[in-house]
Amino acid sequence: MSKLPPVSAKLPVLMHGADYNPDQWLHDPDVLKEDIRLMKLAGCNVMAVGIFSWAALEPAEGVFEFGWLDGVLDTFAENGIYAWLATPSGARPAWMSEKYPEVLRVEANRVRNLHGIRHNHCYSSPVYREKTAVINGLLAERYAQHPAVVGWHISNEYLGECHCGYCQAEFREWLQAKYVTLEALNFSWWTSFWAHTFTDWSQIESPAPHGEYAVHGHNLDWRRFVTDQTIAFCRHEIExxxxxxxALPVTTNMHMIESLDYRKLARxxxxxxxxxxxxxxxxKDDSGIASSFAFYHDLYRSMKRQPFLLMESVPSATNWQAVSKLKRPGMHRLSSLQAVAHGSDSVQYFQWRKSRGASEKFHGAVVDHAGHEHTRVFEDVAALGRTLAAVSEITGTPTPAETAILFDWDNRWAVKDAGGPRNTGIHxxxxxxxxxxxxxxxxxxxxIVGSEDDWAGYRLIVAPMLYLCREETGRKLEQFVEGGGTLVTTYWSGIVDERDLVHLGxxxxxxxxxxxxWAEEIDGLYDGDRNGIELAAGNPLGIEGRFGSHELCELIHAETAEVLGVYTDDFYAGRPALTVNRLGRGRAYHMATRLKGDFLLAFYARVAEEAGVPRTLPADLPSGVTAQVRTDCESEYVFLMNFSGEAQQVELDARGYVDLESGEQVEGSASLPIYGVRILKRRA
Incomplete structure (x- = not known):
């Protein structure tokens, strides 16, 4: 995998910076002057500017004030600092809400919101679209060629939905384009259930808590529509x-995976x-949190299979989580470099300087309310800045994955709306x-890939709970296995099609x-219930013994598959619980029950080896330690990261390693203190 061009030729190194809100400090020019000194001291080379600045840019309708932003960007250019320049649509000024109330969102209960918070606006509103086009166009006209600007930061964390009249009309048009006839829509939504049949397009509205919310195809299409409408608005902003x-790249910072199909937005x-x-x-052991965020890093990297940007993180503690826990010494470096290990070409923060008032005045920042560099957090950030500068040859290097996990948003939505077998949590x-x-x-x-992605180059694909499985996806997975690939699936797979209609037969x-x-039934277990599987003696995996399972147990019949393990308990004890089917040159495994981490680790160690998928290091890693790699074909950059809460030693092979930051040769093993991370370079 060859090295890719940097995100910006202006800044061909790892980016380091933060969300910067100079419009909060226009009353005090000394603060803005001091910010430049501190940015350079912290090794910060890029800032995201103007994210919520609409009121400062257009204080009254048609009255624009760009002088303050001119000064910020010109000062950046003079000091070798760059900017992701944001469009300010994430929060509109009060004068707009007052004069044009149609821009305010209508909630699912059909009540229009008051002015306030963020993303409280309608993406379908002609007025809102017109106003965003004007402010965005003026920003582009003034700053698109500015030497400090490296790219466009489009809005901020798109999320939410509107149920106003404009959106209802757009939803009906979207449905008519998709289904053409009401007959096709009624069949796809199975509206004959509970006499929900529609006889005119005008009868269709978005799901509502006091109206229609029990037609699963309807719910699924609404979520798809909300994604498409958000994308249309984002496209409008980009245009x-x-x-x-x-030549300027565009991005928008993603965050909440709940409401939007980010894979579609990524296009x-x-x-x-x-x-x-x-x-x-x-x-004490942070490996659970670390592995879950590694999943997200891998998800966002996989959307384009190229380096991504960590646009926001926190250098200390948030103020909105249930507990605002301080990062222990070493964790800022470790957690930041974890993002780089999984493909990020930046480490950026919310926020540069703590706000003095409002809802996030106690949210962590590089510069505390004390206003100087003599804080533990600032030194952590400055130390990381020195590290990023020392290892910037990593910039643009991809991650060589031959394993993929299938994760589709519409499958996720459909699973959560299924109505059984465990409404207390299917997880x-x-x-x-x-x-x-x-x-x-x-x-x-x-x-982390989607059903519509190109799977070329993968040896192993894992598809947990592929509840919504299109016929095309089934054929694609069949061809993958026949061609020599290894597939792993679980219970509650292949249940419905893209319309959320159950597959018959x-x-x-x-x-x-x-x-x-053939899967006949699925048993939902209470939280206190337990079952397990027993592996057959001499099975091809070479794994023996009993392993616990919980939550869901699928009752299956082996047709052409070989039974590797059976249930240990309940009336279905002795029935197949783990199978493998050989098809063409490949094989497909099926787990009929939710198995725990001990089994999954043993199973995937064997399956990865069987599929020819290499590990970053050939030796087993200590518990809580992980190893990730990026490469440019000539060199490989191995990240060793310790989330175990204890000092660890990692055994190395004989390929020859150099500590990228210090330049020292590392042989035999590498030591990792608590929250330790090392970046080692070896030949590819």
Whole structure:
């Protein structure tokens, strides 16, 4: 995998910086002057500027004030600091809400919001679209060629939905374009249930808590529509800035995976960025939090299979999490370099300087209310700045993953809306992350892909709870296995199609031939219930003994599949619980029950070896330690990271390692203190 061009030729190194809000300090020019000195002292080379600055840029309708932003960007250019220049649509000024109340969102209860908070606006509103096009166009005209600007930061953390009249009309048009006829829509949504049949397009509205919310196809299409409408608005914003300088890359910072299909949004962007806020130190061993955020890093990197940007993180503690825990010494460096290890070409923070008032005045920042550099947090940031500068040859290097986990947003939405078998918690994300964690513990680089992605180059694909499985996805997975790939699936897979209609003829629907099984029933277990599997003696995996399972147990029949393990308890004891089916040149495994981490680690160690998937290091890693790699074909950069809460030693092979930061040769083993991280370089 060859090295890729940097995100910006102006700044061909690892980016280090923060969200910067000079408009909060325009009353005190000394603060702005001091900020430049402190940015340079902290090794910060880029800032995200103007994210919520609309009121400062347009204090009254049609009255624009750019002088303060001119001064900020010119001062940046004079001091070798760069900017991601934001469009300010994340929060509009009060005069707009007052004069044009249609820009305010209507909630699912059909009540229009008052002015306030963020993203409280309608993406369908003609007025809001017109106003964003004007302000974005003026920003582009004035700054697109500015030497300090490296790219466009489009809005901020798009999220939410509107149910106003404009959105209802747009939703109906979206449905008419998709289904053409009401007959097709009624069949796809199965509206004959409970006499929900529509006889006119005008009868269709978005789901509502006091109206229609029990038609699953309706709910699924609404979520798809909200994604498409948000993307249309994002595209509208991009079009307003793109023409002034097509060479400037565009991004928007992603965060909440709940409401939008980010994989679709990613197609509109030049570079992916996201905001990560782990809750460190919930336990002595931070590996659980670390592995879950490794999943997200891998997800966002995989959207374009190129380096991404960590656009927001926190150098100390947030103020909005349940507990605002301080990062222990070493954790800022470790957690930041974890992002770089998984493909980030930046470490950036919310925020540069703590706000003096309002809801996030106690949110962590590089510069505290004390206003100087003599703080533990500032020194942590400055030390990381020195590290990033020392290892910037990593910039642009990809991650060589031959393993992928299948994660689709519409599958996620459908799983959560299914109505059984465990409405107390089916734990879809937790299940996906548990499978990913096994690879994280093994040091196996892993991509997170969608059903429509290109799977060329992968040897192993894991598809946990592929509940919504299109016929095309089933054929694609079948071809993958026939061609020599290894597939792993779990219970509650192949249940419905893209319309959320159940596959008839037996589960797992389009996967039945590939897996060689028939799933008859699925048993939801109470939280206190337990079952387990017993592996057959002499099975091909070479794993023996009993392993616990919980939450869900699928009752399956082996058709062409070989039974590797059976249930240990309940009336279905002795029935298949783990199978493998050989098809063409490949094989497909199926786990019929939710298995725990001990089994997943042993299983994937064997399956990865069988599939020919290499680990970053050949030796087993200590518990809580992971190894990730980036490469430019000539060199490999191995990140050793210790989340165990204890000092650790990692055994190295004989390929020859150099500590990238210090230049020292490392042989035999590498020591890692508590929260320790080392970046070692070896030949590819």
């Amino acid at each position: 307003a800035v793109r023409s002034a300088n097509p 509109e962007l030049d570079v992916i960025s996201w905001d990560a806020y782990p809750t460190w130190h919930e336990a 879809y994300e937790e299940t996906v992350m548990a499978h990913h964690r096994a690879f994280w513990e093994l040091g196996v680089p892993t991509d 037996g589960w797992p629907g389009p996967l039945r031939k590939t897996l060689g099984i």
